Structure formats: structure tokens, C-alpha cells
Amino acid sequence: xxxxxxxxxxxxxxxxxxAERAGIAVxxxxxxxxxxxxxxxxxxxxxxxxxxxxxxxxxxIRTLSKGIQQKKETGGDTIVTLCPFxxxxxxxxxxxxxxxxxxxxxxxxxxxxxxxxxxxxxxxxHFVEVLYESRSDLSKLARRRLSGLKxxxxxxxxxxxxxAVALDNPDRPVLVESILRELGAxxxxxxxxxxxxxxxxxxxxxxxxxxxTGKIARAIVDSGASIVVTPCPLCLSNLRKYTDLRAMHLxxxxxxxxxxxxLPPQALQG
Amino acid sequence: MSQAPPRRYITIFFNGEAxxxxxxxxxxxxxxxxxxxxxxxxxxxxxxxGACPVVYRLPGDYKIRVGLACQTPVEDGMYISLIxxxxxxxxxxxxxxxxxxxxxVLKLYPEISRCVSCNACSKACPQGLSPMDxxxxxLRGDLRKAAELTxxxxxxxxxxxxxxxxxxxxxxxxxxxxxxxxxxxxxSRSVEQRVKEIESGRFNNAFAKLVSMDxxxxxxxxxxxxxxxxxxxxxxx
Numbered sequence: 001x002x003x004x005x006x007x008x009x010x011x012x013x014x015x016x017x018x019a020e021r022a023g024i025a026v027x028x029x030x031x032x033x034x035x036x037x038x039x040x041x042x043x044x045x046x047x048x049x050x051x052x053x054x055x056x057x058x059x060x061i062r063t064l065s066k067g068i069q070q071k072k073e074t075g076g077d078t079i080v081t082l083c084p085f086x087x088x089x090x091x092x093x094x095x096x097x098x099x100x101x102x103x104x105x106x107x108x109x110x111x112x113x114x115x116x117x118x119x120x121x122x123x124x125x126h127f128v129e130v131l132y133e134s135r136s137d138l139s140k141l142a143r144r145r146l147s148g149l150k151x152x153x154x155x156x157x158x159x160x161x162x163x164a165v166a167l168d169n170p171d172r173p174v175l176v177e178s179i180l181r182e183l184g185a186x187x188x189x190x191x192x193x194x195x196x197x198x199x200x201x202x203x204x205x206x207x208x209x210x211x212x213t214g215k216i217a218r219a220i221v222d223s224g225a226s227i228v229v230t231p232c233p234l235c236l237s238n239l240r241k242y243t244d245l246r247a248m249h250l251x252x253x254x255x256x257x258x259x260x261x262x263l264p265p266q267a268l269q270g
Numbered sequence: 271m272s273q274a275p276p277r278r279y280i281t282i283f284f285n286g287e288a289x290x291x292x293x294x295x296x297x298x299x300x301x302x303x304x305x306x307x308x309x310x311x312x313x314x315x316x317x318x319x320g321a322c323p324v325v326y327r328l329p330g331d332y333k334i335r336v337g338l339a340c341q342t343p344v345e346d347g348m349y350i351s352l353i354x355x356x357x358x359x360x361x362x363x364x365x366x367x368x369x370x371x372x373x374x375v376l377k378l379y380p381e382i383s384r385c386v387s388c389n390a391c392s393k394a395c396p397q398g399l400s401p402m403d404x405x406x407x408x409l410r411g412d413l414r415k416a417a418e419l420t421x422x423x424x425x426x427x428x429x430x431x432x433x434x435x436x437x438x439x440x441x442x443x444x445x446x447x448x449x450x451x452x453x454x455x456x457x458s459r460s461v462e463q464r465v466k467e468i469e470s471g472r473f474n475n476a477f478a479k480l481v482s483m484d485x486x487x488x489x490x491x492x493x494x495x496x497x498x499x500x501x502x503x504x505x506x507x
Contacts, residue, residue, distance in 0.1 A: 008410070010409050010410045010411075013410035013411060013412070014372060014409070014410050014411035015411075039403075041387040041402075041406050042385065042387055042406060042409060044386070044387075055386045055388070056386070058386060058387060058388055059386065059387035062387065062389075110388075113393065114389060
């Protein structure tokens with residue numbers, strides 16, 4: 001059984017525990033052993049979005065350094081997360097040595113009192129990647145196929161940008177759609193799949209979020225979708241707060257299809 | 271004739287002056303040896319009250335070191351600065367206001383969301399705690415973990431002084447400790463029982479008698495109690 005080291009992230013742990021439960025249930029149904037990292041810290045997404053460039057890598061590099069220890073104990077060489085912000089920051093930290101060697105050196109020097117320098121050895125993956133790799137199993141495992149469900153996939157920014165960590169084409173992503181098709185769903189096409197929802201502006205400039213999510217919502221309604229799924233807890237929060245769309249985290253829809261977690265009955269009704 | 275070994279003297283620097291003090295003393299005792307008197311920044315002298323944080327450097331070392339003056343032995347060439355008081359503006363809510371919710375803690379102390387997990391706080395903690403892990407636990411909504419990690423906090427404030435996000439750790443931890451105490455810890459039945467007894471007036475007579483006694487009689491009763499484990503009949507309840 002392959003072991004995945006699970007990095008939860010603050011948003012899921014605090015505000016979206018149902019998405020977390022669903023995600024773990026799905027991974028376990030796919031045959032993975034999911035072990036939560038013993039020591040993990042805010043990925044750096046929050047302070048990193050606003051502050052000095054090297055500061056945001058400190059906690060991620062520390063998490064990776066400590067993850068290496070747990071890799072030795074469990075054999076798991078992949079850190080998986082359900083949050084695109086965490087994925088993005090951790091992935092960039094994982095590649096920091098090649099992407100920004102001067103910042104890497106400074107961060108490692110700063111951390112050397114606490115942890116061994118991180119010298120590679122872990123793979124950082126988002127939940128979506130693991131699903132994509134196991135998509136043929138998904139079809140076999142589905143107990144409640146999503147036949148005919150018109151679903152819009154909203155990607156947000158962090159899985160698709162920058163190029164060094166992008167999982168798919170940022171302008172025309174199809175990764176999640178191909179996963180959902182395995183389960184019988186009919187993903188709709190629409191133009192704003194990776195248009196920014198407004199992100200953290202929800203705190204200081206909510207009008208930006210209202211405007212952007214409004215545009216996204218119109219495009220989704222025009223596409224004829226009855227539900228929107230997103231892999232991102234922050235996008236989910238913004239879509240739920242500023243639009244009338246029925247929105248859920250990707251993990252919840254997949255868990256519903258696999259029948260591994262009961263959701264409230266109204267979750268899938270049109 | 272045997273002789274005591276000669277006392278070894280070392281030099282420490284305090285407020286920019288050099289002082290020769292015996293080797294083996296704590297910083298607090300060494301400064302008292304040098305003639306200073308502590309009227310602030312000193313309490314239990316046992317490493318538990320958190321009143322005597324100190325910052326120092328050692329010769330040839332760039333590191334800022336911290337500790338408690340009553341616990342840290344002097345070393346030759348030590349540069350010392352005392353921190354008698356760390357300003358922490360604290361809001362102490364009434365018990366009824368407390369909410370078992372990380373959002374509530376963030377509302378009172380919004381600066382904790384600025385934690386960049388640099389871990390300077392943990393390096394500063396003379397109790398060997400990890401304030402950073404506790405702050406991170408709050409950010410992910412786990413107040414019980416935070417309270418557990420900081421139970422031994424002595425509120426010296428050194429972590430706050432080192433924090434680039436200016437987090438008021440001791441105040442935050444005190445709040446979290448109270449929330450967890452009120453909402454998650456088991457209630458003490460014996461305390462509730464005793465409060466009822468007090469309210470029922472069971473101790474009123476004995477208490478009134480004790481208060482009206484002169485110190486000599488009190489002492490007599492006390493000594494008798496230590497010997498026999500009994501109180502005079504009219505004080506028994």
C-alpha cells in the first residue's frame with residue numbers, strides 16, 4: 001500500500017473539515033495509506049502573498065525538512081494537499097533550490113539551528129494529481145455514478161500559475177474534467193475556469209471579489225451547469241459568499257460518487 | 271592545614287560597565303554581588319515566576335541569548351541586559367464572553383495571523399516551549415492543542431520581544447488557556463460541592479470566631495491542630 005504524507009493546511013483544518021474528511025476518504029478508497037504530517041506549519045501562503053519573498057519559504061522548507069524524517073519512518077515520499085495555495089507554496093519551496101538558489105541558501109542558513117537543510121527527496125502533489133493518476137480506478141470504484149450531472153469546474157489560480165508549478169494549461173485546463181468524466185459526469189465548457197476569484201481581497205477589498213465572482217457566476221450559469229466544483233477552499237469560500245451558485249469542494253463530489261462519505265441529501269439536487 | 275580552593279573571578283558587563291564577580295553565580299546573584307539591588311524584575315528566584323527575563327551575548331558569538339536572570343549562570347565576558355518588564359496590553363474578557371472559537375481569539379489578537387513561522391519565539395523560550403507551534407495550532411482552529419503546548423508558560427514575555435509579527439504570546443496563551451478551561455476541561459465536582467456548602471452558611475459561625483480571635487489564641491489553636499489534627503469543638507464544622 002502506497003503511503004501519502006498528508007499536509008492539511010489551515011483553511012481546510014479550520015473552515016472546511018467536511019472537504020478534508022471527503023478527500024481523505026477518497027484517497028483511502030483508492031488504496032492509499034494517508035498519514036498526516038506530524039509537524040506542519042502554515043504553508044506561507046498568507047504572509048507570503050503580502051510580504052518579503054524569502055520569508056514565505058521559511059515555514060515550507062521547515063515542513064519539507066521535517067517531512068523527510070517522516071518519509072524515513074513511513075516510506076511515504078509524496079506530500080499531498082487538498083489546498084491549491086498550499087500546493088503552490090510547497091511546490092515552489094520544493095523547487096526553490098533550482099528556481100531561486102540565492103533565496104534557498106538564505107532560508108536554509110536561517111533554519112540550520114532547527115532542521116537539516118532540505119536537499120530534495122519529496123514530491124509535492126495536489127489531490128487532483130493523485131486523482132488523475134488513479135482515474136481508471138475511479139471508474140471501477142464509483143458506486144453512485146454522476147451520470148449526466150452538468151458540472152462546471154472552477155480551477156482558480158494557484159494550480160495553474162506560475163508555469164514552473166502549473167498542473168495544466170492555465171488558459172484551457174482539462175485535468176479535472178477528465179477525472180469527472182470517468183465518473184460519468186458531463187463537465188461543461190466555459191471561458192472563465194481560471195479567472196481569479198479575487199482571492200484574499202475578500203478581507204480588505206470585497207468589492208473586487210464581488211465583481212470577479214459575479215463574472216464567473218454568469219459564465220457558469222450560461223454554460224448550463226447545475227453545480228460548480230473547485231479544488232480550492234478559498235475560491236469555494238468566495239463563490240459561496242458572493243454568488244448563489246451551488247458550490248462544493250472537488251473532494252466532496254468525488255466522495256459522493258464513490259459512496260465513501262454521506263453528504264446531506266440536498267447536496268446534489270438541482 | 272587544608273585551604274579552600276581560591277575563588278575564581280570572572281568579568282561581566284552590565285549597563286556598559288565591567289564587574290568582577292565570582293564564577294558560579296547566577297546572573298541575579300552576580301549583580302547583587304556587584305552591588306545592585308533588585309526592586310523590579312525579580313520574584314520567586316526559582317525559575318517559575320517569569321519576572322526576570324534577561325538578554326545577553328557571549329564574546330565572539332553573534333547570537334543574542336535569552337534566559338531568566340535567576341537561572342542562568344554568569345560566564346566570562348558576558349554582556350548583560352535585564353528586561354524587568356515586557357509591555358503586553360492585554361484584554362481580559364469576562365467568563366461569559368469567552369467563545370471556544372479560534373475566530374474569537376483572532377478578533378482579540380489579530381496579529382497572530384501575521385505569524386510567518388520564523389520560530390524566533392521558540393528559540394527564546396526559557397521554558398523550552400514552542401510558542402510558534404501553539405500560534406500555528408490556533409491559526410488552524412485547534413485551541414486545545416495550543417493550551418496543552420503552553421500550559422507551562424511563565425509569561426516572561428521574551429517570545430513577544432523576539433517576534434517579528436509583534437504577537438503578544440503570553441496574553442494570547444492566557445486567553446486560550448481560559449477558553450479551554452471553561453469549555454473543554456472536566457468540571458471539578460468537589461469545588462462545586464464546596465461552593466454550595468459555603469453558600470448554605472455552613473462555615474459562617476466558625477469563620478466569624480476565627481476572625482474575632484487575637485493572634486495569640488490563633489497560634490495556640492494552630493499548634494494544637496498540627497499536633498493532633500483536630501480543631502476545638504466550637505470550630506468544627
